[in-house]
Amino acid sequence: MNSDRSPVVLENVSVHYGALQALRNISVAFPAGAVGLLGPNGAGKSTLIKALLGLLRPDAGVLRVLGRDVSADPLSVRARVGYMPESDTHIPGMNAVSFVAYCGELCGLPHTDAMQRAHEVLFYVGLGEARYRNVETYSTGMKQRIKLAQALVHDPDLLLLDEPTNGMDPKGRDEMLALIRDVADPHRERTSGRAPISVILSSHVLPDVEFACEYVVVLHKGAVATDGPIAALKGDSTRVFEVRVKGDEARFVEALREIGIESHDESGEVMRVFVPVDRPVQLLFKVAAQQGVQVRHFRPSVPSLEDVFARALGD
Amino acid sequence: MPIHDQGYRRYAGGRTSRGRAWLVIARAGIAARVRERRFLALMLVAWLLFLVRAVQLYVGTTIVRASFFAASEETFHGFLNQQRLFVFFITIYAGAGLIANDRQANALQLYLSKPITRHDYIAGKLATLAAFLFSVTWVPAMLLLALQVLFSGSLEFVSTHPRLVPAITITALLQIGVASMTMLALSSLSRSRRFAAMLYALVAIFTGAVGGVLQTATGHAGWMLLSPQNTLAVLTDALFGLSPESDIPVAIALLGIVALLGLCAIVLERRVRAVDVVA
Secondary structure (H helix, E strand, O other): OOHHHOOEEEEEEEEEEOOEEEEEEEEEEEOOOEEEEEOOOOOOHHHHHHHHOOOOOOOEEEEEEOOEEOOOOHHHHHHOEEEEOOOOOOOOOOEHHHHHHHHHHHOOOOHHHHHHHHHHHHHHOOOHHHOOOEHHHOOHHHHHHHHHHHHHOOOOOEEEEEOOOOOOOHHHHHHHHHHHHHHOOOOOOOOOOOOOOEEEEEOOOHHHHHHHOOEEEEEEOOEEEEEEEHHHHHOOOEEEEEEEEEOOHHHHHHHHHHOOOEEEEOOOOOEEEEEEOOOOOHHHHHHHHHHOOEEEEEEEEOOOHHHHHHHHHOO | OOOOOOOOOOOOOOOOOOOOHHHHHHHHHHHHHHOOHHHHHHHHHHOHHHHHHHHHHHHHHHHOOOOOOOOOHHHHHHHHHHHHHHHHHHHHHHHOHHHHHHHHOOHHHHHHOOOOOHHHHHHHHHHHHHHHHHHHOHHHHHHHHHHHHHHHOOOHHHHHOOOHHHHHHHHHHHHHHHHHHHHHHHHHOOOOHHHHHHHHHHHHHHHHHHHHHHHHHHOOHHHHHHOHHHHHHHHHHHHOOOOOOOOOOHHHHHHHHHHHHHHHHHHHHHHOOOOOOOO
8 A cells, every 4th residue: 555645654653551552563554535443442443543633642653644743743633634532522501503613613714614614514414403402412323423513514634433333323323324434435526626535433343344444454452453455354365154063162163273274253152264265165074073073054154344353353 | 305415515615824722712611601691690790899989989089079089009909809709709600610511521632632732722711711800800990090080080190100000900910810720720620510619619718717727826927828819919919009918028929829820730731631541
């Protein structure tokens, strides 16, 4: 990937919280478009986002956002970045229009433009009818939408979304993901002629990321476990099978690993086995027979982002 | 099916130059307060003393030319001293929630994820409170001075009392600065507006009482420095050229105020952060 054109580039970035190392010498380039930032709790996703905003100063390394060094000029970076925090947040005592317009003004929009833009983005995120209601009276789903509206009001070039579908019902979640896809859509004609908005979507809900993004960066224990286009990571170099065995499952898994076949236990009963395309599937049954286990369930499956995630984390 | 389905549109307008975020914050804070009738009532009551003093000046200059009614430094010093009560109430009303409410609503990370600095944020909040305090201290005091000139029909009073304008200005600034910074620092310590208000009341009222008791018990006047109000009184007496009510040297009182403001600045520096790091 050409890191010169990447909206976000990290070079040997480390961040500590006291004795805890939250990010360990990370070097990665996020391409333009929608990128999923994946990782289990405590992997360093939120820390990375806060460092990209300049809210946390890295102990080592360089963060470049939209071509600017975050440590050297955090205000310029924040002027071009929209941030949707994970936690419930608002400015007390304001209705939705005032709140979003206020956020626009804080980002440098003139008062009239900010008010006009606030109406526009509130309609865009589906809060047009509720825009004169006090934000404190909003439901969880509406609060998520208004957080997106305040992140969009100043028309950023990069959107950082931290768990944007948290607490949303299935319909709301689908609508939120559709909005994210729309914002990052590289094909839609832009009247201004500017480049489309890049999105970094931090989430632990893998289907959300799979739906909205084309590229993922997986963090684990503060380091990049894997990154790349989702399609490539899911790959066509392996076939996936759902397998359930009766007998010594651990011995079976170990025997598979010895001959280069990966597997991971998904539900405690059914495991997913990844057989390289150049190996015969019959090998599974041969190994099962050698280890004295019975194959009780065998079904072909398709590679998913969960497989990528699990393999990256080494589960 | 919608007739017109509007997708995301980019903003094509201009942007203002940086450095005015504090003004946006202050304007929003002031607007939020003046929408409250109770607060407006408090502000109106705070101007009642101005009316009384204005009548006094009018009577003193036009009707009864008696020394009792005549304007002097003491008139303005007394007025600003009396306004301390309203400074107290307005500070609690308009200041207690300034940062505490934002902390409760997790708004700090929202503010600081925008292109503004922590100093912009603090300056905006400070300006919100200071604007109200300014309008009940310096503004009425200077208006009284203007009325005195108007009623007497000459600038003689101002020219014979050259220290009056700087004394009023510095006294008002000290009152506003101490009240605003203290309230803001206390507001940053809590997520509860009420708790911040109680802390301020404790600082404003009980430090004076404790200082008085300790002074009586030990015989050391220095204990009065515990109270910001008493310390301020030493400075304002000196500014208006009046005989001090306390034995505390002016330089020590000034140091006390500087130390208090420094302490407040340190508290704000530590508490106003987008990310709370618990190491």
